Amino acid sequence: MTQDELKQATARAAIDYVVDGEIIGVGTGSTANFFIDELAKIKDRIKGTVASSEATAARLAGHGIPVFDLNDVDSIAVYIDGADEINAQGAMIKGGGAALTREKIVASVSKQFVCIADGSKLVETLGKFPLPVEVLPMARNAVMRQLAALGGQPKLRTKAGSEEAFVTDNGGNIVDVAGLSITDPVALETRINAIVGVVAVGLFAARGADVCLLGTPEGVRKQQY
Numbered sequence: 166m167t168q169d170e171l172k173q174a175t176a177r178a179a180i181d182y183v184v185d186g187e188i189i190g191v192g193t194g195s196t197a198n199f200f201i202d203e204l205a206k207i208k209d210r211i212k213g214t215v216a217s218s219e220a221t222a223a224r225l226a227g228h229g230i231p232v233f234d235l236n237d238v239d240s241i242a243v244y245i246d247g248a249d250e251i252n253a254q255g256a257m258i259k260g261g262g263a264a265l266t267r268e269k270i271v272a273s274v275s276k277q278f279v280c281i282a283d284g285s286k287l288v289e290t291l292g293k294f295p296l297p298v299e300v301l302p303m304a305r306n307a308v309m310r311q312l313a314a315l316g317g318q319p320k321l322r323t324k325a326g327s328e329e330a331f332v333t334d335n336g337g338n339i340v341d342v343a344g345l346s347i348t349d350p351v352a353l354e355t356r357i358n359a360i361v362g363v364v365a366v367g368l369f370a371a372r373g374a375d376v377c378l379l380g381t382p383e384g385v386r387k388q389q390y
């Protein structure tokens with residue numbers, strides 16, 4: 166099976182977690198896109214969605230799925246999203262698609278977090294995938310110095326094929342921190358959150374996944390935390 170087929174299988178399995186008549190939080194990325202396409206098939210069963218990025222909102226709307234502003238919603242039954250890495254405790258690195266801040270916000274108000282990922286995303290120790298950190302543009306160099314002091318190699322994310330800084334949906338920049346071996350994800354998340362100028366860090370550990378649906382050639386493996 167290709168990686169895309171594994172992503173599609175896990176996205177399909179996530180439909181079992183959709184709660185009828187409720188608002189569903191929807192993540193960002195290629196796996197989340199497969200989920201959106203599956204959700205479209207049962208869109209009449211749900212009240213609507215809250216999107217974690219402009220791209221996700223556009224794809225949902227393209228399928229005729231209602232997208233609500235988070236401020237107009239009281240609760241979200243379940244948040245379904247991919248990950249760049251996930252460990253055996255359900256802690257994740259996210260933000261490869263630059264949507265980490267909104268993903269974290271939507272996840273934080275959702276009753277359940279279901280991570281959908283192909284098997285390559287399961288790791289023993291987080292950190293091989295460079296850790297994305299969203300920063301306010303005026304603070305990016307100051308924040309990068311502090312991230313280097315933590316032992317990482319921070320690099321400003323640039324627009325594809327350009328030297329210009331990448332700009333997120335929130336007007337922020339992304340710093341990707343390589344070279345971290347993250348043995349205590351909750352402690353590192355707390356430490357990076359405390360750096361002034363950081364908007365959000367792509368470590369989802371304090372609020373990790375409740376369930377992971379991992380696509381493997383032997384089928385979708387379910388892990389509950």
Ligand SMILES: O=C(CO)[C@H](O)[C@H](O)COP(=O)(O)O
Pocket residue numbers: 192193194195196197246247248249258259260261262263264265268
């Ligand atoms: O955090 C994310 C976007 O900000 C994605 O969930 C993560 O990058 C995984 O993406 P994909 O499903 O394309 O592998």
